[in-house]
Amino acid sequence: MTAADRSAADPPAVAVREVRVALDRTPILHGVDLRVPAGQWVTVIGPNGAGKSTLLRAIGGLLPFTGEISVFGTDLRRVRRRQRARLVAMVMQQPVVPAGMTVLDYVLLGRTPYIPPLGRESQADVAAAWEVLESLDLSRLAERVLATLSGGERQRVFLARALAQGATLLLLDEPTSALDIGHQQEVLELVDGLRRERGLTVVTTMHDLSVAGEYADRLVLLVEGRVVATGPPEQVLTEPLLTTHYRARVRVIAGEHGPVVVPVRR
Amino acid sequence: MEPVPRPTRLRPWWLLAGVVAVVGSAAAGLVLGPVSLPPAGVAIELLNLLPGVELESGLNPRESAIVLRIRLPRVVLGLLVGAMLALAGGAYQGAFRNPLAEPYLLGVAAGAGLGVTAVVALRGDEHLGSMPVTVPLAAFAGALGAVALTYLLGVAGGRDRSPATLILAGVAVSAFLAAVQTYLLQRHIDVIQEVYSWLLGRLSGATWHDVRLLLPYSVVVTVMVLLLRRELDVLSVGDEEAAGLGLHPQRSRLLLLAAASLGTAAAVSVSGLIGFVGIIVPHLVRMLAGPSYRVILPLSVLFGAAFLTLADLAARTMDIPREVPIGVVTAFLGAPFFILVLRTTRRVAL
Numbered sequence: 246m247t248a249a250d251r252s253a254a255d256p257p258a259v260a261v262r263e264v265r266v267a268l269d270r271t272p273i274l275h276g277v278d279l280r281v282p283a284g285q286w287v288t289v290i291g292p293n294g295a296g297k298s299t300l301l302r303a304i305g306g307l308l309p310f311t312g313e314i315s316v317f318g319t320d321l322r323r324v325r326r327r328q329r330a331r332l333v334a335m336v337m338q339q340p341v342v343p344a345g346m347t348v349l350d351y352v353l354l355g356r357t358p359y360i361p362p363l364g365r366e367s368q369a370d371v372a373a374a375w376e377v378l379e380s381l382d383l384s385r386l387a388e389r390v391l392a393t394l395s396g397g398e399r400q401r402v403f404l405a406r407a408l409a410q411g412a413t414l415l416l417l418d419e420p421t422s423a424l425d426i427g428h429q430q431e432v433l434e435l436v437d438g439l440r441r442e443r444g445l446t447v448v449t450t451m452h453d454l455s456v457a458g459e460y461a462d463r464l465v466l467l468v469e470g471r472v473v474a475t476g477p478p479e480q481v482l483t484e485p486l487l488t489t490h491y492r493a494r495v496r497v498i499a500g501e502h503g504p505v506v507v508p509v510r511r
Numbered sequence: 512m513e514p515v516p517r518p519t520r521l522r523p524w525w526l527l528a529g530v531v532a533v534v535g536s537a538a539a540g541l542v543l544g545p546v547s548l549p550p551a552g553v554a555i556e557l558l559n560l561l562p563g564v565e566l567e568s569g570l571n572p573r574e575s576a577i578v579l580r581i582r583l584p585r586v587v588l589g590l591l592v593g594a595m596l597a598l599a600g601g602a603y604q605g606a607f608r609n610p611l612a613e614p615y616l617l618g619v620a621a622g623a624g625l626g627v628t629a630v631v632a633l634r635g636d637e638h639l640g641s642m643p644v645t646v647p648l649a650a651f652a653g654a655l656g657a658v659a660l661t662y663l664l665g666v667a668g669g670r671d672r673s674p675a676t677l678i679l680a681g682v683a684v685s686a687f688l689a690a691v692q693t694y695l696l697q698r699h700i701d702v703i704q705e706v707y708s709w710l711l712g713r714l715s716g717a718t719w720h721d722v723r724l725l726l727p728y729s730v731v732v733t734v735m736v737l738l739l740r741r742e743l744d745v746l747s748v749g750d751e752e753a754a755g756l757g758l759h760p761q762r763s764r765l766l767l768l769a770a771a772s773l774g775t776a777a778a779v780s781v782s783g784l785i786g787f788v789g790i791i792v793p794h795l796v797r798m799l800a801g802p803s804y805r806v807i808l809p810l811s812v813l814f815g816a817a818f819l820t821l822a823d824l825a826a827r828t829m830d831i832p833r834e835v836p837i838g839v840v841t842a843f844l845g846a847p848f849f850i851l852v853l854r855t856t857r858r859v860a861l
Contacts (some may be wrong), residue, residue, distance in 0.1 A: 307754055330757030343747035345802030350519050350744070357745055358757035363738040365805075371518060388516040410756070 256318030258283040258414050258446035259304055264312035266296070266303050273299045275470040276312070281463075283317070283413075286440060286447040288457045290481070291467035292491050297450040298338065300467065301416050304448065305335040316414060330358035334407035335416040339423075342392050348402050349387040352378060355409030377408045381435070397428035401435070408439065415440075417449040421456070429453075433460050458482050458503035466490060478503040519803040521810070529813030533590065536817040540586040540824050541578060545831045553578050585717040588781065589823045590816035591725050592714070593788055595732065595778040597815020599771035600789020601796075601807045602736050605743035606767045607678060610852055614775040614789040617681040617768065618657030621688035623779045626653020628692045628706050632699040646709070647724055647780035653688075654776035658768075660684050677768075712783035712838035714823050721781040732774035733812060739767050743804035785819070785838050787845020792818050794852055 259281040266274040273296045281287045289297045303310045306321050306329050314321040316332050324332070334355070343351070355377075356370040378384045381401050386394065391402060400420065407415060417436070421429040437460060440447050451457040457464060458478030466474040466481050468490045474481045482504040487495050498505045541557075542550050548570065555568035556578045568575065599614035606612075615621075626649035634645075665680035696703050742763045745753050750760040775789075792815040793807055800806045819837075822844070826837040 302751075305755055307751055326754070326759065327757035330755065333755075335755050337752060341747070341749040341752060343744075343802070345797075346744075346747065347516075347519065349516055350803065353518055354745055354748060354756060360741070362742075365741055366518060374518075 255283055256315070257281055258285070258317055259287075259448060260313070260315045260318075261300075261304065262313040264300075264303060264310050264314060266299050266308055266310045268299065268308075273470055274303070274310075277467070277470070277472055279465060279472065279475075281446060281448055283446050284440070284444055285462045286437070286449075286460060287463045287465060288461035289448070289450045289465045289467055290452075290454060290457050294469075295467045296470045297467055298418050301335065301418050301448065301450055305333050305416050307335070327358045330410055330412070332412050333414045333416060334410040334412035336403045336407050336418065336420060338419040340403050342399070344392060346391050347387070348383060348389055348391055348394070348405075349374065349378070351391050351402060352383075352405045352409050355406040358410060373411070374405075374409050377405045380439075381405050381408070396423050397431065400424060400428070400432050404432070404436070404439075408443075413444065414446045414448070417447065419450055419452065422452065429456065436460075454482055454487070454506040455500070455504070458506075459500075482506055519801060519805060521806050522800075525800050525806065525810060526813075529810050529817075532817035533813050533820075536820040536824075537586050537590060540589065540820045541582050543824060544577075544582065544827055546574070546577060548574055548578065557583075584719050584722055585714050585823070586820055587722050588717040588725065589714050589820040591722065591729050592778045592782045592785065593792075593819025593822075594812045594816040595725070595729055595774040596785065596788035597792035597811040597818065598733060598736055598808060599775045599778075600815075601793035601804065601811040602739075602743070602767050602771040603789065604793060605746060605804045605807075606764045606771070608747060608749070609678075610794070611790070611849070612678075613787075614771065615784070615786070616678060617661045617772060618684040618688060619654045619772060619775045619779060620784050621685040621692070622653040622655070622657025622660075623650040623776065623784065624653070624706075624710055625657075625688045625692045625695075626650050627709055628695050628702075629653075631702045631706055632695045647721075650780040650783075651776050654779055655772065657684055657688055658772040658776070662765075708836070709783045710838075711836040712785035712841075713834075714782055714826075714837055715834055717781075725777050725781050728774060728777035732770050732777070735770040736767065736774075737808055737812075739763060739770075740805045740808045743767065743808070747804075783838065785841055787841045787848065788815060788819055788822075790852065791841070791845050791848050794848070 257280045259279060261277055261279040264274055264277045265272065277300060289300060291297050299308065302308045304314055304316070319332065321329065352374045353366055353370065356366055356373060359370060360366055375384070378387055381404065383401055383405055386398060391399065394402065400423070415436070420436070421432055424432060433456065436447060439445060461478060463476060464478050464481040465472055466486065473490060474486055482497055484495060484497050487493055487497070487506065494509045494511050496507045496509050498507060538550065541553050542548055552568045552570040552574070555566045556570060556575055558564050559566060559568065570578065596614055603612040603614060603616060604610055627646055630645055630649040661677065661681045661684045664684060665677040696706065742758060745756055745758050746760060746763060753760045793811045796807050796810045796814055800810055822840045823837050826835045826840045829835050
């Protein structure tokens, strides 16, 4: 069976149909459709306030919505929270860093969906957390207090907690916004490696358009709560689209791994 | 090979330290006081309580009565009240993600105060001491009524059911109930002194009756809160992330706050308002044994029990032959401690 056959037969990792979300009665998403085949990396781009984070939260099951969202063929509304947390793991843009908590304890929080409501971690949970810590090269930091780590190290620990959930759909809200350019690349390469290794599906939001195009299989341009363009990076990162929707003056240059977007002074 | 780091758990030596603190403070509470007694004699009197044991303690009947009828129920009640207040404090701090949260936050104190004031005002000429059943009942009902009112108000505050909304609702309810209480006291000026001495909190005159009232609640509340201790650690990443991890943050918080409020109301109903225990003890434990609620909550039970028993010992012996109200003792220790916590906590999540 070829990869194309498989993707046609299996349910997509994410299927979003006609989804509307309102926050405090203000409509944010106005009927969004989105399909993410299993194993792909899809990045949602768009100007500030377009609803990127809201879309990600809705897919993560963290917001009430109308319309339909299913994850690996399971209707998000019919799945119990614990079950959902085994399918979808989300890393917020600015995760809360609990005071005094060690890296190991923090990563173990990711095992919550496997721990009975009033129980505690089993040896298997600890082993699962260790496996993730080791594969992310974090085991030497296991006993450090999370709040004392650098930005790049923290981002890896946030990822580790999400991976400890054992979910195959990873939602990353602006995973690189707090990082310098070197650490941005380090984290994104790490995510891409994990995706291939573990067969993960990745949906992220991102502000840096060139970086977004380099890593994603497909881009989704979201503007004022609607999808205005979707497709491979070369089809979405075009001068006309970006000029219209970002009100920016840019030049798009063909790069080694996708288009490079350069802002130009008016 | 280096030892493999382990996840945070309650280590046996901390548990042992807590048990030693409880036993030590209880022994001190029984032996010391205006009349100091020989420890060996006290120990033998306690052994005589066991069925089939009959040893010569060397204490005269008066001393024996002091140990068994006055000090023992008082020490046991102090242990239970201290354990409840400290456990409730730890639970509130975790549920609200606020290190300054305390057991009286949701209106428990104001409700209990109003309940007792109402009873005294209605019954007029009677003394609080002559109503051993009515007063605890009124305090208990007032405390739980106030917490229920706070919840209703907090939920009515809109869909944003954040911890801060509940805290603000608690402030509003407390202010309202305190106003009603003040009005009642103005109408019955003759009972002010008695109501205030109750409000200050006391363990003097503790009886086995009080212990029997509090014990079942203590057991239920301790079990409930300790079962939820891991969920408190999950809540520390905030409601949204906790929901992403498969938890029902609001449901967990409601359960925790209900249990902690029940424990506080039961403690208040027999001891009056003894302040600051719920702040001092969980914070001391946090500083010494780490920030995980899996450690803080069980140790707060033990060290809270020991702390209040020692505070009561100080209240009895600081100013012999008079007693200092125990609420004054804990406030003397608590107020500076509060400021210390305020200064060392960088970010207060409200």
